[in-house]
Amino acid sequence: MTLREPGPYPPGISRSGAPPIRRLLAIAPLWVLTACATNAASRSELQQLQAELRVARAENARLAQRLERLELRDTVGRARASTASPPAGPPSGPAAAGGDAVASVPGAPPELAVVKLKPKLQPAPPLPTAVPVVEPAAEQMEMLISEAEAVAPAAAADGAAPAAGRAALPPDARDPDVLEAEYEQAVAALRTGNVEGGVARLERFADENPRHPRADNALYFRGLGLMGLQEFPEAAQAFEALLKRYPAGDAVQDGMLRLAECQLRLKKSTEARELYNRLLTQYPGTAAASQAEQRLASLPR
16 A cells, blocks of 8 residues: 655645744844834824823813803802892882792892981181102112113013913913923923924923922933033033022932033033032932942043
């Protein structure tokens, strides 16, 4: 009895029954790279959409509060109008038809009797109407003119009158949720590749809201963005402003490390060494101090 070899194998299957995996191994890295790129783009778009959603929610909450205040004001106005001009009818009192008393408006002031006072026959004493005009002293005029000349260039440098909306409000009167959303949008711009736009937004945020809890972080991330743009002198100025304005902030230690790095890029090793030693002295045992010790050891003597 002879054994006949089976017919042709299906495509992609060898005689041993094992599929050809070489092609799969060659295509697998391309699939991984495509998936990573798609995930990174989707993540950045999601962060930007979340920031815009926070701004919209904060704006809706502010408008809802304003609508409630307007409705309350309208209700109070109607109540006052009804109290000031009651409808014509029988006078309030126990003598109503059927023995029922007319209900008074709750919260209305009680009715008072009108008493007319007769004027006295004696005329009113005359009042002095002649007011002497006194010219200001020449020294005071010169002082006022000098102050006006000093204020005029500053007003011209600031620009025209503030536009209606956000710029017209003082920084402390703005909604904290809106400010938080603006800060997150600026940081998200740095992460998504819009470095120049993020740096400009962070600079404006720090200048307009110096008392905000995120003001020091805005200066820190602005310096990081400038370092990414290879603008090390401007980045050093941002970190120096951070250390000067917010010496007790949570971004001081990292700001000192970044400032020292900028000084090294600007060929200022002495200033960088002083910053590292300052970190070791003021913040011993911290992660920033350990990094400063490592970088200090790597500097040439």
